[in-house]
Amino acid sequence: MDAVLSNFMKLLKSSGLKLYQDLTKSTEKYIRRTRFKVGLTITLIVFVLALIGPWVVPYPDEGAGYVPPEASLREKKPPSLTFFFGTDTRGRDLFSRVIMGVRSAVIQIITVIMLSLAIGLVAGILAAYFKGVVEVVLNYLIELFISIPAVIIALVLRLALGPGLLTVITSLVVTWWSWYARVTYVYARSVMEMDYVTLARLSGLNPLKIMSRHVMRNVLTPVLVQAVTDMGSVLLEASTINFLGLGLPLNSPEWGVIMYEGLSVLEIAPWVSAFPGIFLLITALGFSLVGDTLREEMDPRLRRRWRLWF
């Protein structure tokens, strides 16, 4: 696992990021390593489960939302050896539903982050490169979309488009792109001050090339690290949208939806909302552990050794 971390840091270094010597005490280093290992393990397990989920769960049909006729006889059964997590409000195997929820979680996270990153990077770099009107207009748009929370946009889209994955993803992308555009813009503006960019412009290099070769390459690493940190927040936000009934329809294998279904039977069958919640918490935690460690490695100010006076 250490090799993974050091390889990752090499990758970051080779992409133009200047890293400082590690000055921290060994215990802090140890803690950071542990956090990274834990985070990476969680993330890897999540991705593997997302890939193989439907083939390892005992009842893939029930996991996807199908209610078999005999299910009504085994509603709200507590966890046992046949049903690891018990059964849900309509008698389906909760374990299958929760494990298949990993896939919806990963799909939501990846689509939202990828789309937002793509739009945000382009917008942020354009705003930093073309000063003047383009900058003002893009900043206006960023401010506009950053100030509406995704849940509210989801409500509008839910009324307009109806329930579904499209509603969740669109509403999240509509707000998250502006965040990446702002982050990119801040980094890109400082890159634009660099002499090599001026030199490239003076030598008449194609603006597209300058943007992709000089600006994009220097901006990409910090923005990507930010994106890894945000994956947990995206998941939490998506689950909130689904929990409120604004996103995926009922019976979908999604943690927010399952938690909502479990809410009404909290007293009789607490496991229905407990297990998806634990999965949600651990997944979000995994992404944020990985992202935080990377960010601290990048920014030595955050991991300065605190040698103090009392």
Next chain:
Amino acid sequence: MPLSLNYLVKRFIWIFLVVVGVVIFSYVAIIASPGDPAVKWAGNPRGPNASLAIELARRELGLDKPLHIQVLKFVSDVFTGNIGLSIAYKIPVFEVILRRLVATLELLFVTYLIAIPLGVFLGIESALHRGGKLDTLLQSLGTVLANTPTFWVGAWLFLSLILLGAYPYGRVDPKLATATGFHPITGFYLIDSLIEGNILVFANVLSKIVPPAIAIAIYPVGVLVRLTRALVSDTLLEDYIRASVAWGVRRSVIIWRYTLKAITPGLVQVIGLAFAYSLVDAMAVEYVVFGREGLGSLLVDSLNYSDFRIAIGLVIVVAVFYLLVNTLTDIIQALIDPKVRL
């Protein structure tokens, strides 16, 4: 004066422009989507005269005019505070929303009354024990708390209170409110009951507002524990702190007066951001879990009645809320931090 009139004017023009953009965006999102709003407005009519009813509804909503005229009219309607009656409640949309907004704000204020002292205190303790076991524990706790689904914790809190015999449902016990003649004035029930000197209702409202507030406070506490630790650790390295130690200033004075003062601007900035984010948490927790009236209940009602006017109104009000909180944060920062001039 660290704050210039020029800045304020510019800022408010900017907010105005952004709100206009938000209004146009939400209107176009509703109009340009599949599914004709006129059909909904007419109440999904069927039968021989259905097309007539839809045509009437279309004229009533102004959908027969060109898009730019519609948008212009809608924008002017919004700024005169008149976007029509809510479909679900049959009273003006902004009136509905403002009443709920007050309820949610009350909850958020209580949340931050809990979150700020707790988060800052734990963060300072963590910074003072840096490298130690307590520090590791508190920082891990902060990371976990910042990633916990609020509504989930809210549900457990609700369940455990029910099992303990308490009943944290709603904003105030309606029987108690009628029995003691409680009438809301400002909409902030805690303040109202104090004004009326109604201690029973005050205690009741407080006992119902604290559990959801604790659930929502989870995120800001997690963020503040980590942020305060970083800020305090930075500040303790400053020369003036070293000088104070050399002068023999008491430790508690150094920490609770000098350091706390130095980290306030950084805290204010993040608290402002977190406050705006907590609005969404509040919406998820207050109605669906704790049955409180608020923006969350409005969200659910708007969904159940397909009330797109409430939806648009919510978009506008929440966007204005975000922008105002951000502006207020900047202004407070300019007032307390001599390095910031606006």
